[in-house]
Amino acid sequence: MSLRPTVDFLLNDWLHVESLNQRERFADHSRETFDAVLDTCERIAREKYAPFNRVVDTQEPHFDGEKVILPQATHDAQKAYAESGMLSAAQDYEVGGMQLPYTVEAAANAFFAMASVSIGSGMLTTGNANLLMAHGTDAQKRVFALNEFSGRFSGTMCLSEPQAGSSLSDVATRAVPDGPDFQSDPLGPRYRLKGNKMWISAGEHELTENIIHLVLAKIPDENGRLVPGTRGISLFIVPKKIVNPAGELTGERNDVALAGLNHKCGWRGTTNTLLNFGEGRFPVKGEAGAVGYLVGQAGKGLHCMFHMMNEARIGVGMAATMLGMAGYHASLDYAKNRPQGRPMGPAGKDPAQPPVRIIEHADVKRMLLAQKAYCEGALALELYCARLVDEQHTADATTADDARLLLEVLTPIAKSWPSEWCLEANSLAIQIHGGYGYTRDFPVEQYWRDNRLNMIHEGTHGIQAMDLLGRKVLMEGGKGLSLLAGRINDTIQRAIHIPEFAAHANALGQALAQVGAATKAAWATGEPTDALANAVPYLQAFGHTVLAWIWLDVALAAHAAAESPARAGRLAAMRFFFHYELPKIGAWLQVVSSRDQTCAALPEEAF
Numbered sequence: 001m002s003l004r005p006t007v008d009f010l011l012n013d014w015l016h017v018e019s020l021n022q023r024e025r026f027a028d029h030s031r032e033t034f035d036a037v038l039d040t041c042e043r044i045a046r047e048k049y050a051p052f053n054r055v056v057d058t059q060e061p062h063f064d065g066e067k068v069i070l071p072q073a074t075h076d077a078q079k080a081y082a083e084s085g086m087l088s089a090a091q092d093y094e095v096g097g098m099q100l101p102y103t104v105e106a107a108a109n110a111f112f113a114m115a116s117v118s119i120g121s122g123m124l125t126t127g128n129a130n131l132l133m134a135h136g137t138d139a140q141k142r143v144f145a146l147n148e149f150s151g152r153f154s155g156t157m158c159l160s161e162p163q164a165g166s167s168l169s170d171v172a173t174r175a176v177p178d179g180p181d182f183q184s185d186p187l188g189p190r191y192r193l194k195g196n197k198m199w200i201s202a203g204e205h206e207l208t209e210n211i212i213h214l215v216l217a218k219i220p221d222e223n224g225r226l227v228p229g230t231r232g233i234s235l236f237i238v239p240k241k242i243v244n245p246a247g248e249l250t251g252e253r254n255d256v257a258l259a260g261l262n263h264k265c266g267w268r269g270t271t272n273t274l275l276n277f278g279e280g281r282f283p284v285k286g287e288a289g290a291v292g293y294l295v296g297q298a299g300k301g302l303h304c305m306f307h308m309m310n311e312a313r314i315g316v317g318m319a320a321t322m323l324g325m326a327g328y329h330a331s332l333d334y335a336k337n338r339p340q341g342r343p344m345g346p347a348g349k350d351p352a353q354p355p356v357r358i359i360e361h362a363d364v365k366r367m368l369l370a371q372k373a374y375c376e377g378a379l380a381l382e383l384y385c386a387r388l389v390d391e392q393h394t395a396d397a398t399t400a401d402d403a404r405l406l407l408e409v410l411t412p413i414a415k416s417w418p419s420e421w422c423l424e425a426n427s428l429a430i431q432i433h434g435g436y437g438y439t440r441d442f443p444v445e446q447y448w449r450d451n452r453l454n455m456i457h458e459g460t461h462g463i464q465a466m467d468l469l470g471r472k473v474l475m476e477g478g479k480g481l482s483l484l485a486g487r488i489n490d491t492i493q494r495a496i497h498i499p500e501f502a503a504h505a506n507a508l509g510q511a512l513a514q515v516g517a518a519t520k521a522a523w524a525t526g527e528p529t530d531a532l533a534n535a536v537p538y539l540q541a542f543g544h545t546v547l548a549w550i551w552l553d554v555a556l557a558a559h560a561a562a563e564s565p566a567r568a569g570r571l572a573a574m575r576f577f578f579h580y581e582l583p584k585i586g587a588w589l590q591v592v593s594s595r596d597q598t599c600a601a602l603p604e605e606a607f
Contacts, residue, residue: 001329003114004042005566007107010380014557015387020101023394034104040084041108048077049115056118056269057446061205063261068204068271077119078207081112082151087122091133095146102393106318106386110379113322117450118269123315124202128155128214131308132237135296139187143247144212144237154208157308158197158215158238158275166463168302169229173197173217173277175236175292185293186245191236192289193217194278196259199457203273204240204258209249211240213256214308215277215292216301235301236292238277242284253282255290266449310407312458313415314385320454321378324422327429327447328371334433334442335359335368358432367432371425373573373581377547378418380554385414405480406487409472410546412464417543419454420461426451465535468542470528473519481519488512488549495552498559504552504578511545511582514589521593533600537588548582 011017017034020026052073059071081087089105091097112121129148132140147153164170173195177183182190193215197203203211218232226232242252259274280288296304339355344362347353358364388410391403426448430437437444455461473481488508496505518538522531555574558567591598 001332003111003325003329004038006376006379007038007110009557009561009566009570010383010554011103011107013561014380014554015103015383017101017103017387020103020390020394025099025394026101028099029101034100037089037098037100037104037108038111041086041111044077044080044084045111045115048073048080049112049119052077053116053118053269054443054446056116057266058268060263060268061261061271063204063258067206068258068261070205070207070269070271074119074269075207077116079151081121087126087129087151088149091149095141096149101387102389103383103386106314107383109315110318110322110382113319114326116269117319117323118267118446120202120267120270122151122154123312123319124157125153125155127308127311127315128157128212130311131214131304132295134307135235135304136237137188139245140237140293140295143187143243143245144239147210147247148212152208153210153212153239154202154205155212156200156203156214157305157312158200158203158213159305159309160197160199162196162198162274166460168216168233171195171216171218171233172226173215174226175217175219175234176289178289178291187243188237188293188295189298191217191219191292191294192278192287193236193238193292194289197275197277199262200273200275201267201270201457203271203275204261205271209241210243213238213240213275214295214305216305217292219298230302232299233301234298235295235304237295238290238292242291252284255280255282255284255288257281265452266446267453309458310411313411313464314382316454316458317378317385317414317416317418318382320418320422320451321375321382323447323451323454324371324375324378324418324425327426327444328368328375330442330444330447331371331429331432331437332359332368334436335364364432367428369573369576370580371428372569373551373577374418374421374425376570376573377551377554377577378422380550381410381414381417381547384550385410402483405476406483408475409468409480409484412459412468412472412539413543413546415458416455416461416464416539417547419451420540420543423448423451423455461539462536465539466532469519469522469535469538470532474523481516484546485512485516488545491549491553491556494556498556501552501555501559504548504555504574507578507582508545508548508552511548511585514585515542515545518589518592522595525595529600530595530597533595533597534591538592541585541588541592544581544585544588548577551577 018031021029055071055073061068061070088097089100090102125148129145132145148155175191175193178190178192215236215238218226219234221227240256242250242254244250255278257276259276262272277290278288284291335358338358340358343356388403388407392400429444433442433444436442492505492509495501551574558570561567
C-alpha cells in the first residue's frame with residue numbers, strides 16, 4: 001500500500017496546490033515539478049530510510065570517548081537527504097533554494113517521517129537556518145544558515161535545562177560580553193556562555209562538518225545578577241567548532257562538551273544529549289566559556305526562538321501523523337493476510353470451514369477505520385497548516401494576516417492532536433497484530449515507542465492546552481477563533497445542501513457552538529486558575545471539532561470525485577469520525593464549562 005495516492009489527493013484535489021503557481025514566487029513551478037519533487041523524496045525514503053528503520057533502533061548511538069558513533073545507514077540517509085536539496089527547498093533561488101511552496105515541502109518530508117522518523121531528516125537544521133534568515137545579520141545568514149541549507153553544517157535548538165525543564169523563565173545559562181571589543185566581531189556581538197542544556201536532539205555527532213547550536217541564555221543585569229523570569233533571555237549562535245567570517249573552520253573547538261547521551265524509549269537513531277557550555281574542557285583562546293554570537297536584540301531571545309519552535313511544532317505533528325500512518329499500513333497488510341476465526345452467523349459454526357482473514361471481522365474493521373480516520377485526517381490538518389504558511393508569506397495583506405491568525409490558533413492542535421490520536425492509532429495497530437504486535441518481529445511496537453515522544457517534546461500536551469485556552473483563543477480580541485469559526489461555517493454551508501452530509505454538517509455546527517460556549521464559560525470568572533484547570537479536555541474537544549471540520553471538507557472533495565475504493569474509504573472515514581469520535585466532546589466540555597475543580601483542588605496528601 002502506498003502513501004502517494006493519499007498525498008496526491010490532498011494536495012491536488014483538496015488543497016488545489018497547483019493554483020499557487022499563479023503567484024510570482026512559484027511561477028516557475030507546475031504540477032510536473034511538484035510531482036518530480038515528491039517522486040525523488042519517495043524514492044530516497046524507500047531506498048535510504050525504510051530498510052534501516054530497525055537497524056537504527058537496535059544500534060543506538062554510543063560515545064567512544066572522543067566522538068558519537070552512528071550506523072553507516074544514518075550517514076548515507078542524511079547525505080542523500082542533503083543532496084536532494086530538501087534542506088533549502090522553500091528558500092530563494094539566490095541562496096540555492098527551489099522556491100517550493102511550503103505545502104509541497106511538508107508533503108515531501110512526510111515520506112521520510114513515515115520511512116524512518118528515527119533516522120530523522122532535517123527538521124531542526126532547516127528550522128535553525130530559517131530562524132537565522134528571519135532574525136540574523138547578513139554575516140550570520142551567509143556563514144551559518146547557508147551552510148546549514150547546503151548540508152555542510154547541521155543545527156539544534158537548546159532551550160531546556162536539567163533544573164528547569166519546559167520553564168524557560170528558570171533558564172540559568174549565563175552569557176557575558178567577551179572582552180571590551182565584543183560588539184565589533186563580524187559575526188555579531190560576541191559573548192561567553194556557561195551553563196547546561198538538556199534534551200538536545202542531534203547535539204553531538206559526526207554527520208556534518210559542524211553543529212550550530214541556537215542557545216537561550218540570560219545576560220546578567222548591571223549588578224551581574226540573573227533576573228528572575230524571562231527578562232534578559234537572549235538567543236546565541238554557538239558553533240561546536242569555531243569558524244571565521246568566511247565560514248571556514250579554524251581548527252579550534254568551541255567550549256561545548258557532551259555530558260551524556262540520553263537512552264530513549266524510541267527515536268533511538270537520533271542522538272539526544274546533555275551539553276555543557278563553558279565548563280573549560282575546550283577553552284577558546286585559553287579561556288573557559290563557549291563563544292556565542294547574539295542573534296537579534298539582547299533580551300528578545302524568546303521572540304526569535306518562537307519562530308523556530310512553531311515550525312518545530314508543526315514538524316512534530318507531521319512526525320506523529322506519519323508514524324501513525326506507518327502503523328496503519330502495517331496492520332492493514334497484516335489484517336488482509338492473517339487467517340483466524342470464523343464469521344458470525346450459521347456459516348461460522350461449521351469448524352470444517354477454513355478460517356477467514358481477520359479483516360473480515362467487524363471489530364478489526366473498526367480498529368482499521370479508526371486508524372485511517374486519525375492518520376489521514378491528521379495528514380490533511382498538517383497540509384492545511386502548511387498551506388496557511390504559504391498564504392501568510394505570498395498572499396495579499398488581508399489574506400496573509402488571516403492566515404497568520406489561523407496558524408496561531410491551529411498550531412497547538414497541529415502539534416498535539418496527532419501526538420495523542422496517531423499514538424492511539426499505533427496502539428490499535430499493535431492490537432490488530434495480537435501477541436505478534438507486542439514482539440520485535442513486527443515493526444508496530446517500534447512505531448508506538450517512536451511516537452510516544454511526540455506528546456512531550458516541543459511543548460508538552462499540557463503546555464499546548466494552556467497556550468490554546470490561555471492565549472490563542474483570546475488573542476487580538478478572539479479574532480483568530482472567529483476566523484476559524486468562519487472557515488468551519490463555510491464548510492457547513494457547502495455540506496448541508498448535500499443530503500448524505502446534512503446530518504454531519506448539523507453535528508459540526510452544534511460542536512462548534514459547544515466549543516464557543518465552553519470557551520466563554522471557562523473564562524466567566526476571569527480567573528486563569530478556574531479557566532485553565534481543565535485546559536487539556538478543552539484541547540481535546542477543540543481538536544476533535546477541528547478534525548471533524550477537516551474531514552467534512554475533505555469529504556466534499558471526495559464526493560466530487562469519480563467512484564472508486566479510495567473515495568468510498570474517505571467517505572467512510574469521515575462517517576466514522578462523526579459517529580464514533582465527535583460525540584466525545586460533550587464529556588470533555590462539561591468539565592471545562594463547569595470549571596470543575598476535582599483535579600485542581602485535591603490536596604497532594606489525598607493522592
